[in-house]
Amino acid sequence: MRMVDIIDHKRQGQELTDEEIQYFVDGVVNQTIPDYQISALLMAIYFQSMTTSEQTTLTMKMMESGDHLDLSSIPGIKVDKHSTGGVGDKTSLPLAAMVAALGIPVPMISGRGLGHTGGTLDKLEAIPGFKVDLSEEEFKDQVKQIGLAIVGATGEIAPADKYIYALRDVTDTVDSIPLIASSIMSKKIASGTDALIIDVKTGAGAFMKAEDDAVKLAEALVRIGRQAGLDCKAIISDMNQPLGHKVGNTLEIEETLDLLKGKGPADLLELVLTLGSQMVVMGKKASDIAVGRKMLEQTIEDGSALAKFKAMIEAQGGDPRVVDDYSLMPHAKQKVDFLAPRSGVISQLTADEIGVAAMLLGGGRQKSDDQLNYGVGIEVHKKIGEIVTKGEPVFTIHTDQDDLTEVKALLRASLMVEETAQAPTLIHQIVDPK
Known part of the structure; x- marks a missing residue:
């Protein structure tokens, strides 16, 4: 050959x-x-392009090129979630705790961020002492004991994908749906879970800016997952504006804890409930989505989800006192408000420009070896469709820098205020190809 x-x-x-x-x-x-x-x-x-059969074969061969976890010793149906990423997207954190509080094992292998803000692991490391590097045995033992762990990859997962991705990056072939789908699923299948819900973002702050492309990717991911034996579904969610109100590592842990205490932003809660209700059905704890949603809401009301998140912090060496005392996490030295230039209705909050602004503050990486400043970030006070008065704060910049010229220019470019505007639909559709 x-x-x-x-x-x-x-x-x-x-x-x-x-x-x-x-x-x-x-x-x-x-x-x-x-x-x-x-x-x-x-x-x-x-x-x-590639057929579904080709994509599945490529996925499985890349997965088999490295280590893969055997989670069969963990009782129950193991359910995981993957997101294609977005600005302010801390969804995995409250979601995992809420689903695990219902007795569904959530073994989550996550990544670090490059560009925009940090990844899930970076956000967790804003908690003093939190360890994301567990051995395979420690990871499995923790899931057995408390039903939840969020860690970095153990061993060498899908090394073929790592090399192929580096070449895709320099040959302008990153946005090939078969290659994206195979890359994502080779790592997710290697993680050893039984079921997977996928959140594919669309809009200005998403990798797939056009919804048609997001749907094609979602369908490819689900078909590959199912051919590989996973129970798999996807949703298309909006990323035209940041998710929630806080963008930055410590800030997003704060918002996670607020949500688990019943005080979180409505859009973040809605996305968590939409994804989580699918996971509860996949985990065979609810007969349908509506029942699963009510069960998840109950984990916030009775405090069990917050307790589960606190148990995970403690199990992974973090300081559990942060649950009640946010000041124990790193914070920026100063806060600077960015004011509305005119009165009207917010019609645009371009997510990727806000994300880049947070990165320039030190909350994200421009290069893989950049050190993060966990305390910096951007607070978003107004969302698309909300009324604003001239001179009212739209953003608060949490910063250790004095020169904010470039950051303010990005925020100014991200913002548009008009006479009228409608809030974007958060959940675009459920993707469940036959």
């Missing part, structure tokens, strides 16, 4: 065989295929 023939087959729009895909993945891992041939195949896939 020759790599040049595999490239030619895909360039002509042919379906690659399992053996050809295996040869390709082996060559990536063993470094026997040169970068220029890997890149050529990626470009051929970009233009010719």
Whole structure:
């Protein structure tokens, strides 16, 4: 078998065989295929796409190229959640605690952020002492004991994907749906869960800005998951404006805790309940979505979700006192209000510009080795469709910097105030392809 023939087959729009895909993945891992041939195949896939069968095979071969977790020793149906990412998206944190409070094991392997604000692991590390690097045995033991753990990847998960992604980044093939779907699912299947709900974002602050593209990606992810034996569904949710009111690592932990205390923002709660109700049904704890939603609401009312989150903090070495005393987490030295330039209705709050502003403050990474400032970020006081008066704070900048020229320019560009505007629909659709 020759790599040049595999490239030619895909360039002509042919379906690659399992053996050809295996040869390709082996060559990536063993470094026997040169970068220029890997890149050529990626470009051929970009233009010719892949069938669901090809995508599933590529996913499974990439997953098999490294370590994968065996969670069979953990009783119950293990349910996980994945998001394609967005600004202010701390959904995993309250969601995992609420679902676990209903007796559904939630073993969550998450990542760090690059660009915008930090990832889920970075947010958790704003809690003093919190450890995200657990061994595989520690991870499984914690899920057995308290039903919940959120950690970084243990071992070498999908090394083929890591190498392929680096080449996609420099060959302008990142936004290929088959390659995105295979990349995401190779890591999620390797994590060993039984069921998965996927939150695919769409809008200005999302990777998939057009809803049609978001739906195509969601369908590809679900089909791959199901072919691989996962119970899998997806939702399309809005990312035209930040989720919730706080963007930044400590700030997003605060908002997580507020939600678990029944004081969280309405949009974050709605997204958590939408995703979580699917997870409760997948975990066989509710017969339908409506029942699952009520059960999740009850975990906030009776305090069990907050208690579960606190138990996770303690189990992973964090200071559980932060649940009641937010001052124990890092905070910025100063707060600077950004005022509305005119009266009217907020018609635009471009999420990605707000996210970049938070990154420039130090809340996100421009390079993978950048050190985060956990305390900085941006508080969003008004959302799209809300009335604002000239001179009223729209944002509060939490900063350790004195020169905010670039940050303010981004916030100014993100904001539009008009005579009328409607709030965007948060949940666009449920994706459940037959």
